[in-house]
Amino acid sequence: MLNNKTAIISGASRGIGRAIALKLAKDGANISFNYLKSEAAAKELESELKSRGVKAKAYQVDIKDFAAVNQWVNDTKEYFGQLDIVVNNAGIIVDKALGLMEQADWQSVIDTNLGGLFNLTRAVIITFIKQKSGNIINISSVAGMTGLPRQTNYSAAKAGIIGFTKALAREVGSYNIRVNAVAPGFIETDMLSGLNDKYKQEAKKHIPLGRFGRPEEVARVVAFLASDKSQYITAQVMVIDGGMT
Numbered sequence: 001m002l003n004n005k006t007a008i009i010s011g012a013s014r015g016i017g018r019a020i021a022l023k024l025a026k027d028g029a030n031i032s033f034n035y036l037k038s039e040a041a042a043k044e045l046e047s048e049l050k051s052r053g054v055k056a057k058a059y060q061v062d063i064k065d066f067a068a069v070n071q072w073v074n075d076t077k078e079y080f081g082q083l084d085i086v087v088n089n090a091g092i093i094v095d096k097a098l099g100l101m102e103q104a105d106w107q108s109v110i111d112t113n114l115g116g117l118f119n120l121t122r123a124v125i126i127t128f129i130k131q132k133s134g135n136i137i138n139i140s141s142v143a144g145m146t147g148l149p150r151q152t153n154y155s156a157a158k159a160g161i162i163g164f165t166k167a168l169a170r171e172v173g174s175y176n177i178r179v180n181a182v183a184p185g186f187i188e189t190d191m192l193s194g195l196n197d198k199y200k201q202e203a204k205k206h207i208p209l210g211r212f213g214r215p216e217e218v219a220r221v222v223a224f225l226a227s228d229k230s231q232y233i234t235a236q237v238m239v240i241d242g243g244m245t
């Protein structure tokens with residue numbers, strides 16, 4: 001389905017990004033991805049992807065660093081020879097009630113989740129416009145749709161991603177570039193490690209399917225959006241939340 005395509009994925013050393021990398025590789029894509037801290041996990045993923053017969057390269061790049069992201073994209077174009085798919089996935093949470101939120105808590109979440117998306121998309125967009133093709137998939141969250149308490153920073157960033165997705169889809173559709181977002185609900189990754197069992201049990205009561213999602217269940221939707229099976233879909237937000245919202 002994605003044979004000979006190259007995908008660039010932010011934040012793929014763990015969690016949802018890792019599952020997306022494995023799924024897109026399974027579908028035939030070569031994978032360039034970045035990470036910040038999880039060096040061992042990133043190297044392990046790079047090897048695993050290569051063992052599946054695709055080209056793969058891990059880059060230690062802070063998604064907040066505009067110049068470094070640009071360098072990563074340039075190196076990717078040179079190493080892989082082309083660029084077709086972007087997945088803006090890197091994200092963090094710093095959950096606090098607004099009355100306790102420091103300016104740094106606000107800024108780090110906005111700069112990583114929303115600023116990082118700007119940095120990577122800005123670095124690829126001219127290439128996509130020139131080649132008159134490209135596919136951008138942004139990882140938002142249900143927090144960006146309904147808002148979640150103690151996540152004003154994260155909800156604002158994730159809502160911003162939805163606005164960005166819709167605006168860019170209108171801007172570049174005529175160049176055969178599609179831009180979509182997915183909005184996962186609770187997905188079992190390290191990001192949920194701060195939630196205690198009582199909170200998790202309570203949250204599951206509000207999910208019609210009665211359980212949290214798995215990273216692979218998000219990855220399958222991203223792979224669909226990355227493929228020609230979705231070639232008439234753009235400017236959309238696909239919710240993957242077990243019915244929660």
Ligand code: NAP
Pocket residue numbers: 010011012013014015016017034035036037038039061062063064089090091092112113139140141142183184185186187188189190191192
């Ligand atoms: P995760 O398990 O915590 O993984 C986050 C990934 O992002 C890691 O690979 C991490 O790399 C990378 N990352 C963080 N900051 C970075 C930076 N400054 N530069 C480069 N890479 C960075 O999180 P996840 O649950 O997989 O989340 C992935 C995306 O899905 C995020 O955008 C998140 O907001 C979104 N999401 C998650 C859920 C959920 O319930 N899990 C729900 C909705 C949306 P290192 O480990 O190397 O630092």
